[in-house]
Amino acid sequence: MSEDAVLKNPALLFDIRGKVAIVTGASGAFGALAARILAGAGAKLALVAGNAAALAETAQACKALGGETHCINARPSDEAACEAIVEETVRRFGRVDILVVASGKNEVAKIVDMEPARFLDVMDANVTQSWLMARAAGKRMLEQGEGGKIVLMSSARGLLGHPAGYTAYCASKAAVDGITKALGCEWGPTGITVNAIAPTVFRSPLTAWMFEDTDRAKEVRTGFLARVPKGRLGEPEDLAGPLLFLASKASDFYTGHILYADGGYTAG
Known part of the structure; x- marks a missing residue:
């Protein structure tokens, strides 16, 4: 896009009409919201979730906004599942341009009361699955050779602690931040940007x-x-701008960045 075109119509930088986006955790609070935002902006959506009924509700909401959708009733639980999600998206839409990883979980308990298995479950859902989905989608984007947009889901808790039994969650989101920064460096020359949205408390x-x-x-x-x-x-609409920015050409010079959608919570 030329400088002249951008100056005449800066809104073109945020145009994602026709782009193909995968949204994991599409039945959850942020995933369903992300799906609706991208649908309203004209993207084609591969919606991924393990809860088939809730997934269908998200798809219906996206269709009402004019979005072309395809439901994948699966969870990004391991390498094979993540590869299959990307492959099915490519079969349906021909390519992958955007990945939003909104799947994850939390387990709240004081460390002495938390079984190690529960800690590992949170790390697997928030960290390993983010890494696997970024790997699977990124490989396809590299093959396409046209760049891409990867948006991971972090939290203000990746930067700040919490006294109410958040050791697993805080550790997992700090790790997501690390993946974001490392991949931002690794894939910087390729045109693939990797960023994360880090909200604080939002209505859900x-x-x-x-x-x-x-x-x-x-x-x-x-x-x-x-x-x-x-x-x-935070209100849901407070996440719309950050997501559209990170999913569009507007953020081409931003990678390895943690975007705090927190009303200034982490600033003071």
């Missing part, structure tokens, strides 16, 4: 109670918001 089915008008919710919010310069919790 899992956090809906924090937005309620109850004494417990007010107490938790008050303590949390004391650290948030913007003075509020």
Whole structure:
């Protein structure tokens, strides 16, 4: 895209119409949101999740926005599964341009109460599966030779600790940050960008109670918001801009970057 074209119409930098995107964890809070954002922007979507019913709901919402979708009822649980997800996407759409890894999990418990197996489950879901999906999609992007966009899901907890039993989650998101930075360096010359979105508390089915008008919710919010310069919790639309930026040509010079969508939480 020429400099003249960009200056005349900067919005072209964010145009992803016709791009093929894989979204894992498409039945979860962030995955379903990411799918709808990309669908509304005109991308073709391979939606991946293990929960078939919830996956179908996400697909229906994307179709209502005009998005062309293909459901893959699977989890990125191992190398073979991740390779199969990419292969099915290519069979359906012919290529892969964007990968959004939104699958993952959390286990909350004080370290002395947490069984090692639970810690390893979180590391596998958040770290190993992110690595495997980036590897599988990245190999295809390298074969295509036209670059690509990989967006991983981090958290403010990749940078900051938490006193309420978050050793597994914090460790896993710090590792996702490490993958993001390392791959940003490794694939920088290829045109493939690798970045991560790191939110703090956002409105979702899992956090809906924090937005309620109850004494417990007010107490938790008050303590949390004391650290948030913007003075509020995150809303789904606060993730739309960062995702579209990282999935589009607008972020071509950004790689290995952790984009904190946190209202300034990590700044102070």
